[in-house]
Amino acid sequence: MIVVVEGISAAGKTTWCHQNAAQFLIKESYPEKRPDRQAGPGEAARIWTDWNAKRWSDAVAMERAQGVAVCDTDPLKLHFIWAMWQIGEVAESHWTAQLKFTRQALQDQRLGFADHYLFKKIDPDVAQAQKDHDAARSRPNFDLHLRLHASLVVWYETIEKVLSGRLNWELSETLPAAEHTPNPYRYDVSVFDRFIQMLPRPRR
Template sequence: MILVVEGISASGKTTWCTKHGGQHVIPENGRFENEPDRLKDPAGAAAFWAERNVDRWQTALAMEDISSWALCDSDPLKLHYIWSLWQVGEASEHDWRIELDATRETIAQGRIGFADYYIIGSIEPQLARERAKADTTRRRSKFELHVRLQHALLTWYSAMNEVLPGKVRFGFPSEIPTLKSIDGRYAVAAFDQMIASLPRPTHTSSRDGAL
């Protein structure tokens, strides 16, 4: 079983994962020195992040194989990030489309897929700011951007919940819920259905206008 816990910075997801996952936790990716610049090389950035997502998924599969379950601190299938950036005008539709294509290919290849269950946290922006300010143990880069992305993040997983009913929970439970294996872990049709249901931005990105 693979369980994903997602939420913006300071929402409490890492704390929840640490408390309930122990050695089963697959941590978020750290910083990479060789990250392609999305502005200068969007195709290279799309391929790079698709592969980093695959790496985390494969780590989760290895943990699942060893101990029957894994808990991912943030979704290995992190396509929601570029979509959310597009929603708030921080990425172009072109950026979104090429990363979508790169990710879809990895799903079709069976190299990354849907988890068995998703727990999605949300938090009032002001409380998140207070938590982030009080936590001196972590450096939260682009924190205000993450606050802006929360609405889009919740929209993404609401769309997933429509396609995978019963597989998404909003709010952190007191204990790990009883999990059942997902049917169609690598179902491209379900992925396509979810993507087709997502809304377009209500505004035009400045980057779209520059293309």
């Protein structure tokens, strides 16, 4: 079973992962040098997809060895660039480039849908208070994350529609039951395409 834990910065997902799934954890991580999307959306999309695929591979290996893997943020990661497009932070070309590479990676079974998703909805004021309380982390993009929250909720509402019963809107006190039904659509491109078609376009 692969579990994805999601939410904006300061929602509490990393703390929850360390408290409840440290032995199964696939940490959130980034390339040492993050690619410049403005310089080349296609090349940046390729680099990010390869990085995300490595995290997915780590999750599959952990699942094989331990029976469960818990990912701090979704290895599919496509939600981020989609949400950025929704709020006008990137051009549509950035979204379509990332979509193309991600779809191919799913078709090649280098990326996939998780078996279960935990998404932490959070009030902006609560997130701000939690950020202020955690002096150990600077969170330089926190204001951006607050702006992304509504779009990320829409993304995972759509996940819930296509993968019914596989999403919780809270971080439960324990991991989902190990016997949770495996997702038969993990690498199903037709389900992926239907999911993408259901996503709204920006309203602006």
